[in-house]
Amino acid sequence: MKGKTDTRKKILDAASAVVLSRGATGLTLDQVAKEAGVSKGGLLYHFPSKEALLRGMIERVIADFESSMVDRIAQDPEENGRYLRAYISEAAAPPEPGSPQERRKRLQSALIAAVAVDNRLLDPLRERYKLYQEFVEKDVIDSVEATIVRLVADAMWLSSLFDIPTLTEEMQTKVLNHLEKISSGRRKGKP
Amino acid sequence: MKGKTDTRKKILDAASAVVLSRGATGLTLDQVAKEAGVSKGGLLYHFPSKEALLRGMIERVIADFESSMVDRIAQDPEENGRYLRAYISEAAAPPEPGSPQERRKRLQSALIAAVAVDNRLLDPLRERYKLYQEFVEKDVIDSVEATIVRLVADAMWLSSLFDIPTLTEEMQTKVLNHLEKISSGRRKGKP
């Protein structure tokens, strides 16, 4: 009794895996089909073109991000700075139980593939990004400090995209603590 | 009276332009040759394979970065925090006269192409990166703050890779001023 879109997910996972192991130029329909345990015809049934496949990858990434942010914000009792904190957790937090860093990998592969093939595939992602950026800047403390916090979080996940050597556990913890202090220490509005 | 490696440069520039305009998957030898005004044979004379071409792109990026860092450091009279300041200027500074943001674009295209084709092409870049990271952490103030400054600078140039909406001129200036304060305000060593 497999869910009806089970194959779709398998294909998207396969596409991600292929990008990660063989690079964006190694993302061929045949490889994805093989990796997903599906024939090429089956693949093309679900994603009628390569571009559609890429769009599917991006869409899933966005949906993941969106729902995760919403969850975190809802769970944060303190109103001031929740967007910022949610953003930090989402972007820079170390691996968590539940969905380890599969999401991170999916994001990585989707971004790489999209940039390699056609920049415009990222447009929907950029929109979401801009949106949360606005929330962040509005929702807490000094906007310059908020921006700096956001940028640090960005750097952490962006550099992971290129496997640029990340910080030591220790340093990462220290930095995160520092950010946490900034995003919670001072309130917005009347001082 | 053209320098003897003039064609090489033309080819590298062409490769960069092709990646920028047609994406990493559009980086074909024929296109590069056409863009460079060279025949395919001529291209393959200078770069005997596509991978060699990519290595050439990366190497030039590294050389650019290296020499620019050295220059900036040499020109900075104040010893404390020079690496950090040089890094900020190099990574996050707005366009300058002389070499506008051609370097930035070359970096962008090289990274995109390398990641799309084979991650390991970035290894030499990662080494340099790690090296300067060490310098930065050693050369100034509190290492956590130094790291945060570095990460912000990273975010600024990394996000430009994906054309993720950058900050407004105004906000960017404010952030840079803030970083400048951190990297110059407090001395290392005896307080």
Place this chain on the structure above:
DNA sequence: ACAGCTATACCGGCTGGACGGTATACATTT
């Protein structure tokens, strides 16, 4: 001072393989 030789720089056609996409047949469920 020039014939012969070699190295450097560049040219453009060719090929074998891979890739995206189509067509169509087969299977399973409703």
Place this chain on the structure above:
DNA sequence: AAATGTATACCGTCCAGCCGGTATAGCTGT
């Protein structure tokens, strides 16, 4: 039997790399 999902065979195009050339400049012995 219609709809949905999967499989196989195939087509046209594109591409990386190869190869046989050309042109020019520099060297070398005579």
